[in-house]
Amino acid sequence: MRKQRTEYxxxxxxxxxxxxxxxxxxxxxxxxQRAIDLWAxxxxxxxxxxxxxxxxxxxxxxxxxxxxxxxxxxIMEDTxxxxxxxxxxxxxxxxxxxxxxxxxxxxxxxxxxxxxxxWSLDGEWIYLSMSRMAWSGGTDIYRMHPDGSGxxxxxxxxxxxxxxxxxxxxxxxxxGVSHDGEWIAFLYxxxxxxxxxxxxxxxxxxxxxxxxxxxxxxxxxGGTLPSKKRGAWHAGxxxxxxxxDGQEIVFSRMTDSGMNGELSSFDIMQCRTDGTNLRxxxxxxxxxxxxxxxxxxxxxxxxxxxxxxDSYVGPEVMSxxxxxxxxxxxxxxxxxxxxxx
Numbered sequence: 001m002r003k004q005r006t007e008y009x010x011x012x013x014x015x016x017x018x019x020x021x022x023x024x025x026x027x028x029x030x031x032x033q034r035a036i037d038l039w040a041x042x043x044x045x046x047x048x049x050x051x052x053x054x055x056x057x058x059x060x061x062x063x064x065x066x067x068x069x070x071x072x073x074x075i076m077e078d079t080x081x082x083x084x085x086x087x088x089x090x091x092x093x094x095x096x097x098x099x100x101x102x103x104x105x106x107x108x109x110x111x112x113x114x115x116x117x118x119w120s121l122d123g124e125w126i127y128l129s130m131s132r133m134a135w136s137g138g139t140d141i142y143r144m145h146p147d148g149s150g151x152x153x154x155x156x157x158x159x160x161x162x163x164x165x166x167x168x169x170x171x172x173x174x175x176g177v178s179h180d181g182e183w184i185a186f187l188y189x190x191x192x193x194x195x196x197x198x199x200x201x202x203x204x205x206x207x208x209x210x211x212x213x214x215x216x217x218x219x220x221x222g223g224t225l226p227s228k229k230r231g232a233w234h235a236g237x238x239x240x241x242x243x244x245d246g247q248e249i250v251f252s253r254m255t256d257s258g259m260n261g262e263l264s265s266f267d268i269m270q271c272r273t274d275g276t277n278l279r280x281x282x283x284x285x286x287x288x289x290x291x292x293x294x295x296x297x298x299x300x301x302x303x304x305x306x307x308x309x310d311s312y313v314g315p316e317v318m319s320x321x322x323x324x325x326x327x328x329x330x331x332x333x334x335x336x337x338x339x340x341x
Contacts, residue, residue, distance in 0.1 A: 001147045003102040008054035011098045012067040012339060016040040016049065018302065019070070020315065021058050022333030029055050031078070033085055038070065039333060043317060046330045052096055057085050060113045064123055065340040069146060070096040071126045073113030093117075093128065095146050106148040114139055115173030116239065116292070120181050121340055127154075127184065129173035138169030141186055143211075154184060154213060161216045162188055162207055171204075176241040176249075183208055183273070185240035185249055188218070203227045204236030206251050208273060219275035223253045230254060231264040238266075239292045242273075243299075249273055250281070250293045250301055258287020260308040266291045268303055268318075281322060290316070296338045304334045 012019070018041040027035040038052035038061060052058065052070065061072035073091035080088045093112035096103045106112075107130070114129035126146060131139040138159075144151040159170040167190040174187035188207040203222030209215055225235035233254065240251040250270050257265040266289045271278040281301070282290055288307035295301055299320025305327070306313050315336040317326050 001104050001106070003097075003104045006054065006101055006103055008052065009096055009098050009101045009103065010049065010051050012040040012051055012063070013042070013047075013049050015044075016042045016047075016067075017296075017339050018043055018315070018331075018336055019051070019061065019063055019067075019339060020304075020331060020333040020336045021061070022331070024332050025050065025053070027053060027055055029057060029085060031085065033057070038072065039331070040067075040339070041328070041331050043328075046328055048331055051098055059087060059091055060116050060128075060335060062117045062119045062126075062337055063339045064119050064146070065121055066123075067339045068097065068099050069119075070098060071117050071119060071128075071146070072096060073117070073128075093130075095126075106144065107151070114171075115187060116175060118175055118177045119340070120177055121179050122181065125177075125181070127175045127177050129175055129186070138191055139171050139173060141172055141175050141184060154211060155186070155209070156213070158188075158207075158209065158213055158216055159190060161209075161213075162190070162218065164190060167191060174239050176239075178242040178246045179244055180246055181211065183210055183242070183246070185219075185242060185251075185273075187236075187238055187240070189234075189236070202236075203234065204238060206237045206240045206249065208240075208249070217274075219249065219271060219273065220251065220253075220269075220278075223255075225254060225256060230256065231259060232262045233264065237269070241293055241295050243295055244297050247273060250295060252291035252293060252303070255285075257285045258308070260287070260289045260306045263289040263306050265289055268293055268301070281318060288312075292335055294337050297341060302336045302338060304336050306334075 023034040041048045057075040079090040110130040118127040141155045159167040169191040171189045189204045206220040220237045222236040252266045268281045293303040301318045
């Protein structure tokens, strides 16, 4: 682990409980694209503060308990050769120490952070999906300590348990870890032939398993849409996160209610960890894209919204009982996450 001192990190201000990504400042990357910085926000006052910049495109990220550290991936190079930096390029994992102003990369030989990154509430482990650059075996869910030590592959061989027969590789991503650290939930899509990394040929479903890979089972069926691409993604279920008590999972499901640029409409859904009691939390037939939900310790759920009807790109926060939903137009951004206490 080689730490590097930087001048573009700032601590999360006291009382700020949300982090998110935004390009509102207008800084540029090396190839002239708008940089995507990291910000923090106070959900009470709506005040925001930029916490990580430097001309990078930050993709997925999470905060350590207390908010001192950020685990994030950055899109650094146009590795797919399409002339822009986008989610199909290689993503490199970094740890940012917001207090000391240091950062360090971890495992640059991996394409890291597909679909999300999570940090255990004891502060000991970072969870994420990674693939080696050749991608001969698909992706797996890994965990490691923040200094890169103790790396473990949590889903090696899980396709033998989840199937179907004939699966030669799998795409697993969008990992969420239970608050007690005993279980993970993740997106699962089997590969039964040659495909390109990140390109889904079957509907993605949500599965759960214990940290050691045992008791693996599906808890969703991917919804009712046919298995085909709609906008940037194929149909299915995405972005699972556990409730604080570990009994429920919230996730996003693609629908055919509308399009928002390249993003299809999505609903926010909830079910028990065995897949029962499935229900929709957001409005039926809502054409907006709503995804990447995250559950706070007090029961509130935050998720990002992309709504072409009013050009809204920002968060919604749903109360614990689902009775109220609040938008924050002050926070123009995506990928909203709570800062664990």
